[in-house]
Amino acid sequence: MAFFAATGVRIKGIAAAVPKGIEDNRDYDKISEPERNLLIKTTGIATRHVAEKGTTTGDLCQVAAEKLITELKWDKSEIDLVIFVSQSPDHFLPATSILLQHKLGLPKTTAAFDISLGCSGYVYGLSVISGMLSTGGFRKALLLAGDISTHAMTPDDKSTWPLFGDAGTATAIEHDADGKIFFNLQSDGSGANAIIIPDGGLRHPISDKTYINEEVEKGVVRHRRNLWLNGLDVFNFSVREAPANMKALIEFAKINAGDVDHFIFHQANLLMNETIRKKLKIPVEKVPYSLPAFGNTSSASIPLTIVANLQKQAQSPQKWIFSGFGVGLSWASCYLETDSIVCPEVVYI
């Protein structure tokens, strides 16, 4: 079991940036009105922010990071670790984290690398940074998590287009002798096909068949460089595994679930998240949502939910559980306590 606790780390700030462009699901005319109403009611997603062509995930994370560094009054020369978590990087290579080390004006003494994960990525990224900071060898670190998932989507696929939004986030984490974060990390590659972009990697390189559209069912037209989502399998996986993972984390951390102030779930689908909440018997006010305004923002969903909903509360001591679950299949949760998190307003660019 991948349980561990990292000591000597604490989150000091979180910022988020989203594109100004809005897609409103009430205007999505590829499906009938009753179907549209049911979709919005079930998924909880009314609007989404969609990046223009030419904007990258690195661009969004850069804006969030600059905002956060300014608000925290951090000296850039003291940032010695940058991790970028995404499944929509700026390039195949080099790693986006390294491009951002330069663009953010960080010193060459900064360690930088990418992690390729989506829905679970924020918690995984936090676990790697926490492990490194706990050694005492690093002072200040940035976790940059974001995705422009819409790059791989088409309005002709009703199973993905109304669900996803784009966002980039930055989280500042500092070495702090009294801080401690507990983690429970899991994976199951047998479910790889549940969420996949089939072509474009080395297994299935871009070919003359890649961009041929296929109608899989009514309202689901896609090609092999689009994101394919098997909603039923992901739903079943999430409501089965996420609660069990969090229950095990709570046991491992030896905490009382009732003492946790906020449960921040990956923002996938309202019905899914509410099912998870009910299975864990968590009061509704402890589970905030960014879904209605931003949709599923992949690796950015947990920090974006905090910035969009809990700016004020985050300024005082809080106890949190974060839970990410999805593409991989991969899922993870963590328990942490914070004293005061700097949370500037969401930046629209």
Next chain:
Amino acid sequence: MEDIAVFIKKIEGEIDGLTPGTLTPDAKFRDLPEWSSMHALILIALSETEYDVSISGEDLRGCKTVQDIYNVISSRS
């Protein structure tokens, strides 16, 4: 697990536009005019929260009628 009549009432409560008392055990749920693919998610959620039973997309694909779904859930509860 409860009687299928109670189960059917719960399903009727989840599908907007369905007149209560009209759904029968042998109804092919995908043929209902009110049926949408979104209702499959709603059924999985209902099974999890009401019966603490996990049903997969594969399970549902193997079901044709309301009775079939009831049988899958009741065999695991």
